[in-house]
Amino acid sequence: MQAGNTLKIALISLQTNKLRSVLTILGIVIGITSIMIVMSVGKTAENMILGEIGGMGAEMIVIRPGKEPKGPTDIAGSLLSNSLKTRDIEALKQSNNVPYLEDIAPAVIVPGSVSYAGETYTPVIFGWTASLMENMFNVYPDEGVFFDENDIKQKSNVAIIGAKVKNELFGGSDAIGKNIKIKNKNFKVIGTIAPRGQVGFFNVDDMVLLPYSTAQTYLLGIDYYHEVIVMAQNSELVQATVVDINKTLREMHNIADPSKDDFFTVTQEGMVSQIKTIIGALTIFLSVVVAISLVVGGIGIMNIMFVSVTERTREIGLRKALGATNKNILFQFLMESVLLTSIGGLVGILLGAGFAYIGSIGIAKAMGTGVAFRFPVSAAILGLAVSAFVGLVFGIYPAKKASKKDAIEALRFE
Numbered sequence: 001m002q003a004g005n006t007l008k009i010a011l012i013s014l015q016t017n018k019l020r021s022v023l024t025i026l027g028i029v030i031g032i033t034s035i036m037i038v039m040s041v042g043k044t045a046e047n048m049i050l051g052e053i054g055g056m057g058a059e060m061i062v063i064r065p066g067k068e069p070k071g072p073t074d075i076a077g078s079l080l081s082n083s084l085k086t087r088d089i090e091a092l093k094q095s096n097n098v099p100y101l102e103d104i105a106p107a108v109i110v111p112g113s114v115s116y117a118g119e120t121y122t123p124v125i126f127g128w129t130a131s132l133m134e135n136m137f138n139v140y141p142d143e144g145v146f147f148d149e150n151d152i153k154q155k156s157n158v159a160i161i162g163a164k165v166k167n168e169l170f171g172g173s174d175a176i177g178k179n180i181k182i183k184n185k186n187f188k189v190i191g192t193i194a195p196r197g198q199v200g201f202f203n204v205d206d207m208v209l210l211p212y213s214t215a216q217t218y219l220l221g222i223d224y225y226h227e228v229i230v231m232a233q234n235s236e237l238v239q240a241t242v243v244d245i246n247k248t249l250r251e252m253h254n255i256a257d258p259s260k261d262d263f264f265t266v267t268q269e270g271m272v273s274q275i276k277t278i279i280g281a282l283t284i285f286l287s288v289v290v291a292i293s294l295v296v297g298g299i300g301i302m303n304i305m306f307v308s309v310t311e312r313t314r315e316i317g318l319r320k321a322l323g324a325t326n327k328n329i330l331f332q333f334l335m336e337s338v339l340l341t342s343i344g345g346l347v348g349i350l351l352g353a354g355f356a357y358i359g360s361i362g363i364a365k366a367m368g369t370g371v372a373f374r375f376p377v378s379a380a381i382l383g384l385a386v387s388a389f390v391g392l393v394f395g396i397y398p399a400k401k402a403s404k405k406d407a408i409e410a411l412r413f414e
Contacts, residue, residue, distance in 0.1 A: 021340060024304045027297025028344030028390065029351065032383040035287050036352020037359065039379040042283040044360045059102070059235045060136065061242060061267055063228040063249075068264035082224040083253065083262040089228065091252050098230075098244040100237040105132040106225040108215050114161075114169065114208055115181045121168040123161075125182065125208045127215025130160065132229060133193075139204055142194035144176045152211045155218070159187040163195040164205040182208070183219050238267055294386065297344070298394035305337055305398035313405065320407035330403035337395025338388050345387025349380045 066081030089106055092098050110125035130146035133139040140146075147158050159180060166175045179186040187210065196204040216222055232241040242265050249263050250256075309316070316329055353375055 020304065024300055025297070025340050025344030025347070027293055027300050028341050028387050029297075029348045031291060031294035031297055032345050032348025032387055033352040033355065034293060035291065035383055036349055036376075036379055037356045038286045039283055039376045040352065040356030041359045042279055042286075043376055044356070059232045059238060061230040061232060061238060061245065061265055063230060063245060063263055063265050065224065065226070065263055067261065081262065082222070084225045084228055085223060088249060088252050089225075091248050092228075092230070092245060097248040098241060100233045100241045100244070101230060102233045103131065103135055103231040105129040105229045106212050106227075107132075107229060108212055108220060108222070108226045110182070110210070110215050110219050112183055112219075114165065116169040116178065119169050121165060123165045123206050123208050124203070125210065125215075127210050127212035127219075129212065130191075130209060133204075133209070136229070136231060137202075137204075139193060139196060141191040143174075144189070144191035146191050147209075147211050152213050155214045156211060157185065157187045157214060157218070158190045158211065160191040160193065160209040161189055162193050162203075162205040162207045164203075165208055166192050180208075182210075185218055242267060291386075294390055297341075298390040301337055301341060301391060302394040302398060305333060305395050306401070308336070309333065309398050309402040312402075316402055316405050317407045317409070320405075326403040329405075330399045333399035333402045334392065334395050337399065338391035341387040341391030341395075342384065345384045348387070349383050352383075353380075 063084065065083040084106070086106075089104060092101065092104055095101070105128060108127040110127060112125060113120050113122040114125070115121075129152060130148065134146065141160065142163075144160075146160055147156065150156075151158055159182075161169075161175060161180070169175070169180065170178065175189045175192055178189050180189060181187070193204055193207075198204075210219075212225070216225075230241065230245065232238045245265055246258070246261075250258070250261065253262055255261060319329065356375075
């Protein structure tokens with residue numbers, strides 16, 4: 001009964017100063033809203049990315065040159081490494097070296113733009129084998145054909161373009177048989193891809209595919225690959241295939257100590273683990289940063305509670321004269337402080353969920369996928385608990401000060 005009465009008095013006190021109460025909890029609202037947005041959007045992005053990885057096939061293995069990067073600054077070094085060459089591909093193709101290999105496709109990345117009849121566009125240009133798109137991503141030509149092994153052997157100047165590239169360069173006209181320019185060299189368009197959007201990590205609509213041998217020789221002037229994609233016969237044989245790949249490449253590169261590998265492999269399982277770690281660390285970091293606003297909000301709560309104690313000095317004296325103990329007064333002001341921050345926490349959770357949903361729509365559109373909003377219940381519970389804790393911590397000192405006021409002196413206060 002006493003707790004119920006205390007809660008009722010706290011509510012009446014907050015309603016008496018509505019504007020001040022709203023301004024007081026603003027810092028808490030902003031803090032909890034920010035945390036909810038960070039955690040919800042982070043979880044949504046993680047699920048979307050992992051879903052895209054799942055669409056790439058569990059049997060896929062990516063071999064990249066250089067040492068395995070330990071941070072963002074190491075990625076450039078990996079791209080510039082020249083440790084993966086044609087002789088490595090030939091060795092990996094031998095069944096006695098990698099018996100569970102189903103398919104293998106080297107790849108190079110070509111920076112630059114494409115142009116046609118005065119129109120210029122900058123897509124993602126890959127030197128690949130066209131069979132990779134068919135076998136791994138189930139992407140087939142909408143018009144024309146894909147290039148084949150003969151085109152790769154002959155280093156043919158042919159290209160396959162995505163739907164967006166076609167629209168940017170040709171508009172509504174036919175692209176098949178036309179010549180586009182890449183680095184001042186002509187490439188004949190022999191195939192176009194129907195609109196597909198995001199497939200795995202690639203936006204197929206924004207791609208130009210060339211035979212990797214052509215890209216190496218005429219555009220890049222290199223004799224190595226930026227990555228090699230391997231397909232195992234099934235997902236259960238992936239780890240065994242990775243072991244065989246490592247063994248074969250170490251023999252080819254005369255490497256006895258695995259710590260000196262000039263290549264590394266990435267599997268879907270490894271990608272999932274890396275992405276979860278990166279997004280988790282980023283989420284925690286951002287949550288800690290935005291939590292600073294909770295401290296600011298807590299300081300605001302403390303200041304307002306001090307003002308409230310001063311304004312209600314006569315009320316404190318009257319309650320004590322009627323028999324209220326120091327404990328009763330302490331509990332009364334603590335209840336008001338916790339109630340303020342808890343209300344702020346609830347408002348922050350609702351606002352955070354709303355903004356996070358809007359953010360998820362934006363992420364989904366950017367990635368070309370459906371909306372996969374995830375409401376983190378654990379974050380909501382944590383946000384409410386943290387807001388109440390902030391009220392308790394920052395409200396306890398003003399509450400103690402109120403409880404220790406002398407009844408007679410308080411009644412005399414003007």
